[in-house]
Amino acid sequence: MNISHSRYAAPVVRILSTLLIGVAVVTGSVGPVCAYAAESAVIIAAPTVNQAKIKGPLQIAVFAGGCFWGVQGVFEHVRGVRKVVSGYSGGDKNSAQYDTVSTGKTGHAESVQITFDPAEVTYGELLQVFFSVTQDPTQLNRQGPDSGTQYRSNIFYVDDAQKNIAQAYIAQLTKAHAFSGSIVTRIDPLKSFYPAEAYHQDFLLHNPTFPYIVYNDLPKIENLKKVFPKLYTSVAVASGY
Template sequence: MSKTSRSNLRRNLTGGVLGAFALTALIIAVTAVRAGAAEEAVVIPPPSIDETTSAKTEKAVFAGGCFWGVQGVFQHVKGVTNAVSGYSGGAKETASYETVSGGKTGHAEAVEVTYDPSQVSYGQLLQIFFSVAHNPTQLNYQGPDHGTQYRSAIFTLSPEQKKVADAYVAQLDKAKVFPDKVVTEVADLKGFYTAEAYHQDFLTLNPDYPYIVYNDLPKIENLKTVFPKTYRDKPALVSQAKG
């Protein structure tokens, strides 16, 4: 799917018009099928080192293409209490969908994950991120979506997170679990800016939306299959988050 087509679809969403672009959405879905956009899960080893913490709540920020699917995946992970779509990598003043879509803000569509380390570790979240949430070997695109705003990135909140993330990227490349080199950027988090309300919980609220059906629902099935002990059926929705 071209950036222009996807941008037009989202502009329609801002006006609350879901039926008006049904034909366009169908055409895009068919194009995606022909292009083979849906990603298969890659079974990978867990990280050799992990974050150690006694905190009851931790946060992590991941970028892996359209945030609809990445958010949806992490919302189905046990121990995750919230997963919010937003923007990271650029300035606060440019953190809006219309501006970020131009691909010149430095932002990536990202997801801030709040989790309980006693139930799921940072390393386990990384494993899910690399295995089922996106394809870490695609440079500045994911499936049908192209541009630096769709790049693969991990925005770390502490030196330990950065150490774990860097080591895991090196581990995966050395093990050659992917056919190509991992291109995921690992950078210190300078800011996370929550995306517009219509982007939150999008996968759950729009399960029949063609883009979701083809590109994102398979990720949820992959999570359930590859990580059955970590998967939970009821997602942790932003609309239901406490506080």
């Protein structure tokens, strides 16, 4: 696959990890590099505080949990999801560009905006996938090989109902000691969401053999399929970009 690293202007750590993975694939020495691969899903209970499935207008959820390539890729395979867009939340419009966000100084987090049908999937179920499959909520300002505040674990709620469900779920998971460490996921009001550049959209769908995707993100899709078979759909929805 002909992919230019300069085109994606990735942070140095993402470039280095991708190059290391590429070398390992060529040489066959994939052992040490596999430390960068996605971790196994953590089996967690469903949220006890949730909304029932109801017919109504499509709703929005916004989550951040590391590189948005993988988070978008996971939620594009969740039944009831109609659209997933990669973008930036937590900062202002003027600095919502990849090169600037990648400095970690803009306040943004790489995020995904999920449009979903509440008659098919609940906000609580999306949160369960978010905590179980897409990221490690105990990692502060990093995920896997990516480090910086732009890779933080963050829930951006659109209304009080989402806020209450998210707060209650984190309290539930903390009480149950669902993870080996403390959950550091932030819960903040959604003030704005800025779609990322077009070349970031549906990156996993368009580049399934890109080394970073193979080792960090494709395992997350398999985890979704195994852990949440009723929520998994093999037909992914695209962002439309």
